[in-house]
Amino acid sequence: MLAKPNISFTEAKALSKGIETPFLVVSKKKIEENYTRLNLALKKRVGLFYAVKANPIIEIIEIIKNIGGGFEVSSIEEFRLVMDLNISSDKIFYSTPVKKKSEISYFCKQGIDLFVFDNEAEIEKIAQCAPKSQVMLRIQTKGNNSLINLSFKFGAEPKDALYLLERGKEMGLYPRGLCFHVGSQCFCPQSYIDAIKLCHEIFKVADSRGIHLDLLNIGGGFPIGYRKQVPDIDIFCKPINEALKHYFYSNNVEVVAEPGRFICADAFTLVAKVIGKSIRNNKPWYYMDDGLYGSFSGRVYDKGDYLILTEKDGYKTPSVLAGPTCDSFDVIYKDYDLPNLNIDDLILVPGMGAYTIASASTFNGFKRAKILVVD
Incomplete structure (x- = not known):
C-alpha cells in the first residue's frame, strides 16, 4: 500500500x-486507524509504545493517550512533553541505551525504574544513579532489510549478552529482558523473526544461569509505502506473530513494541x-x-x-x-x-x-x- x-x-x-x-494537514482518524490496525495485526498481544521522536506534536500524543497506548521516549524533553498530559509513568518506556548520569538520576526521581543498556560502562552509571533498578539489554541485529540500520550505533553483540546481564546482576540491578530494533522502515519480517529467535536463545542461556527474563521489546520498523509498495500490515505481521507465539508467549513473557512511523x-x-x-x-x-x-x-x-x-x-x-x-x-x-x-x-x-x-x-x-x- x-x-x-x-x-x-x-x-x-x-x-x-x-x-x-x-x-x-493531519488526520486524527488516520492516526487512530493506524494504531488499531497494528494492534490487531499483532493480535493485541504486543503492548504498543508510540515512539515520540517520530513526531512529537501534542495532538498525536493526546490521541494515543485516549486509546490507551503507551509512549517511548528518548530524552527528558520528550518525557516532559508526555507527562504534561498527565500520563502515568507506567505508560512510558525510556529506551535510550547511552545516557548522561544526570538523565538517569532525573528519570529515577520521576518514578522510571526500567533502563536500557548495551555496554558495561552504562551498567555502572545506572547502578550508581538508579540503584536496584530494572534493566533491559539491547541486542545488535543485522539490519540488512531496513532503510536505516539502527544497530550501527546501538546494540550489544549477542556473544556478550550473558556477560552483560550477569554484570548487571552483580551490580545490584534486576535484568528484566532484552530489546532490539531491526532498523527503521524494515521491508522484510524475517528480520524480526531472526532477532526473536536470537533473543530466545539468550533467554534460555540466561535462565540456566539464574537470570530469569520476562520482557521482550521488539522495537519499531513497521513499514509504510512512500513511492515503494510494502505488504499490508496484517500480512507483514503474520510470521512475526507466529515466531512470538512459538518462542515467547508460551513462557509468559511480556512483549512490547515501539512503533513510530507506522502510526503517524x-x-x-x-x-x-x-x-x-x-x-x-x-x-x-x-x-x-x-x-x-x-x-x-x-x-x-x-x-x-x-x-x-x-x-x-x-x-x-x-x-x-x-x-x-x-x-x-x-x-x-x-x-x-x-x-x-x-x-x-x-x-x-x-x-x-x-x-x-x-x-x-x-x-x-x-x-x-x-x-x-x-x-
Whole structure:
C-alpha cells in the first residue's frame, strides 16, 4: 500500500486562500486507524509504545493517550512533553541505551525504574544513579532489510549478552529482558523473526544461569509505502506473530513494541506551493516554499523518498525540485519526473508525518509548516 493524501486539491485550494502555505494537514482518524490496525495485526498481544521522536506534536500524543497506548521516549524533553498530559509513568518506556548520569538520576526521581543498556560502562552509571533498578539489554541485529540500520550505533553483540546481564546482576540491578530494533522502515519480517529467535536463545542461556527474563521489546520498523509498495500490515505481521507465539508467549513473557512511523507517517499531507521556476542547464527547476531545512528534512535524516503530486497532466520530464532557502544544498530532488508547472501551483505530498517536522528548522528565517488538524 502507498500513502495517500488526506486532502484533495480542491480542498487544498480552498484552505490556501486563508492559510499561507506550506501547511501540513493531519488526520486524527488516520492516526487512530493506524494504531488499531497494528494492534490487531499483532493480535493485541504486543503492548504498543508510540515512539515520540517520530513526531512529537501534542495532538498525536493526546490521541494515543485516549486509546490507551503507551509512549517511548528518548530524552527528558520528550518525557516532559508526555507527562504534561498527565500520563502515568507506567505508560512510558525510556529506551535510550547511552545516557548522561544526570538523565538517569532525573528519570529515577520521576518514578522510571526500567533502563536500557548495551555496554558495561552504562551498567555502572545506572547502578550508581538508579540503584536496584530494572534493566533491559539491547541486542545488535543485522539490519540488512531496513532503510536505516539502527544497530550501527546501538546494540550489544549477542556473544556478550550473558556477560552483560550477569554484570548487571552483580551490580545490584534486576535484568528484566532484552530489546532490539531491526532498523527503521524494515521491508522484510524475517528480520524480526531472526532477532526473536536470537533473543530466545539468550533467554534460555540466561535462565540456566539464574537470570530469569520476562520482557521482550521488539522495537519499531513497521513499514509504510512512500513511492515503494510494502505488504499490508496484517500480512507483514503474520510470521512475526507466529515466531512470538512459538518462542515467547508460551513462557509468559511480556512483549512490547515501539512503533513510530507506522502510526503517524501517512496521517500527514503537506500542502506546498511553487514559488519560482527556471531552466538551468536544459533542465526545469521548480522552487517550493518548503524544503530540506523544513518538512523535507526527512530526505536528509531519514532517507525519505516522498510522492510529489500535482494537478497537471501531460508529458513529464526529469526536473529539479528545490526549497526556498539561499543554500544550494536545499534541493529536494534532482531528477523527479514532473509535468510543466507554473508559479502558485499547489503540490500535495502524502506520507509526511514521520521524521519530517520533528527535525525541521527555521534556517534562513523560514518558518516551519503550520499544522492543520482535521476530522
